[in-house]
Amino acid sequence: MITNDASVGSIAAQTPASIGVFEKFGIDYCCGGGRPFATACRERGLAPEAVAAEIEAAASLALPPARDWMRASLDELIVHILSTHHEYLRAELPALEQRLAKTLEAHAANHGERLRALQEVYSGLQEELYAHLHKEEIILFPAIRELEAAHGEDRRPAPTPFGSLQNPIRVMRHEHDNAAKALERMRDLTGCYTPPPDACASYEALLAGLRRLDADLRQHIHLENNVLFPRAAELEAGSGEGR
Numbered sequence: 001m002i003t004n005d006a007s008v009g010s011i012a013a014q015t016p017a018s019i020g021v022f023e024k025f026g027i028d029y030c031c032g033g034g035r036p037f038a039t040a041c042r043e044r045g046l047a048p049e050a051v052a053a054e055i056e057a058a059a060s061l062a063l064p065p066a067r068d069w070m071r072a073s074l075d076e077l078i079v080h081i082l083s084t085h086h087e088y089l090r091a092e093l094p095a096l097e098q099r100l101a102k103t104l105e106a107h108a109a110n111h112g113e114r115l116r117a118l119q120e121v122y123s124g125l126q127e128e129l130y131a132h133l134h135k136e137e138i139i140l141f142p143a144i145r146e147l148e149a150a151h152g153e154d155r156r157p158a159p160t161p162f163g164s165l166q167n168p169i170r171v172m173r174h175e176h177d178n179a180a181k182a183l184e185r186m187r188d189l190t191g192c193y194t195p196p197p198d199a200c201a202s203y204e205a206l207l208a209g210l211r212r213l214d215a216d217l218r219q220h221i222h223l224e225n226n227v228l229f230p231r232a233a234e235l236e237a238g239s240g241e242g243r
Contacts (some may be wrong), residue, residue, distance in 0.1 A: 002052040008040045009033020009226035013070055017059040019222070025051060030221040031173075031180040069227050074148045074235070077228055078141050085220040086133050092213060093126050099206045107203060111196060118189045122210075125182040132175045140168045144232045151239055165236050169229045176221045183214050 011018050012029040022029045027040050038048040104115040143160050150157035193211040195204045
């Protein structure tokens, strides 16, 4: 049962079938996942009862997820995020950068202003994402893995230079918010990645790639904001660390 006070993010984490429904209605389950379900629905002019019924119907028809990340170990979830999302970004970001530059060169006459604005937003997103991935891989993820390992071995985890996990998590959430704003701006600039009538194959490939990037980043942020970070914080609080 979905309650009005449950957060959107917790519903997305506990019921993966809800993600498709949230996306259909434009309800932000990633960076906006902390809002109460009823509030998020009403902000979109929707009746919470109707959205809840659609989620429950979708869940009843959905196949079991490939992996229940609420019950996997944190180490397994981190491996999944690294292999699925971090590797994707490192391969796709430079490819999209080149594709965007070529599209701007070919369509500067008719679409130069919009493409230059898109390039500026994309460049800022790309730069911040590279730094974001590095901080997660070097600072936050090793600390979470060490905390989980120490918990399993009934010992105190090795000290960190940043104190509580909440400190780097706070930074990561802020950067997730920045990424979400960049995606929203890119959707606005491209009409939700819709090619103009005179778009060539390269222009269409650029927009298709940006659409995939958008979807991947939203799933990436969801897994961290709504699953990994809350579970790691709960483990830290339960172990008495981070005080």
